[in-house]
Amino acid sequence: MIDFIVSQVIGSLVADLDSVTVRRDRSRILVGDARVVWDLAALPDIPEEDEEPTGRLPGVETMVGDGTWMWHRELRPRLLEQTGRYDLASAWSEMYGDHLREVEYYARIDWSTWSRDGSRVGVLQYAPVAVNDAWLSRVHRTYPGLVLYGIDPCMPLAVRAGDDGQVVGFVDPNVLPPVEPGVLDAISSSILAPA
Structure with missing residues (x-):
């Protein structure tokens, strides 16, 4: 069982x-x-x-x-x-x-309080990135210490067990429509403080 x-x-x-x-x-x-x-x-x-x-x-x-x-x-x-x-x-x-070949280019994703069409929006190296909001909430409820990293908002994101932890998973980001620069500033200013 x-x-x-x-x-x-x-x-x-x-x-x-x-x-x-x-x-x-x-x-x-x-x-x-x-x-x-x-x-x-x-x-x-x-x-x-x-x-x-x-x-x-x-x-x-x-x-x-x-x-x-x-x-x-x-x-x-x-x-x-x-x-x-x-x-x-x-x-x-x-x-x-x-990931291993380009690990030095991976940056931590900071998540905002913004969502769009069921996607949570965050910032990855000054660019918006999104994943399914319900999925991200379930993952963080189950494993609060998991952190997402990426290189590009259109490439798979690495999930690590903490900032210095090993890679435990990968997720495909959701596609966002083009965003106006003012919207990105608003998203960036609403970033949630890391837990």
């Missing part, structure tokens, strides 16, 4: 609960969908209130097998197909390799 905590975590981290691919790749346990990919083996345990996470997420090694699943946060996931719908191993290798 899948550990309830692992089920809750995966339900919080993926963008599309109807099509979650699980793939073990060497020491990584990759979970994702069309928008995100996570290495569950790299994620720490869920922190208790006002505590730092310690150890590894419990039950991650014995969770569901590889394949594509319909996920539910509180019920057992349902296997849709034995094969993964998404090639998470290739996606991870490509994005992680790109």
Whole structure:
């Protein structure tokens, strides 16, 4: 039986609960969908209130097998197909390799209180960047210490376990329409203070 905590975590981290691919790749346990990919083996345990996470997420090694699943946060996931719908191993290798080659160019994304069409808007190196607001809220509720970094608002964003932590995931940003310079100034001035 899948550990309830692992089920809750995966339900919080993926963008599309109807099509979650699980793939073990060497020491990584990759979970994702069309928008995100996570290495569950790299994620720490869920922190208790006002505590730092310690150890590894419990039950991650014995969770569901590889394949594509319909996920539910509180019920057992349902296997849709034995094969993964998404090639998470290739996606991870490509994005992680790109990240390692250009790590010095990655900058922390600061999030504003602004949203547009269901996307939370932030600033990445003086340019607006966006991700799904509901997804970002779930991720930050589950793992308050995770931080998003990027090079360009149109490229995949890296998710790190803290400012100096290892990369634990990647997410595709949402596309924003062109923004007037005054709007960018307003967004920049409303940036939320880092937690």
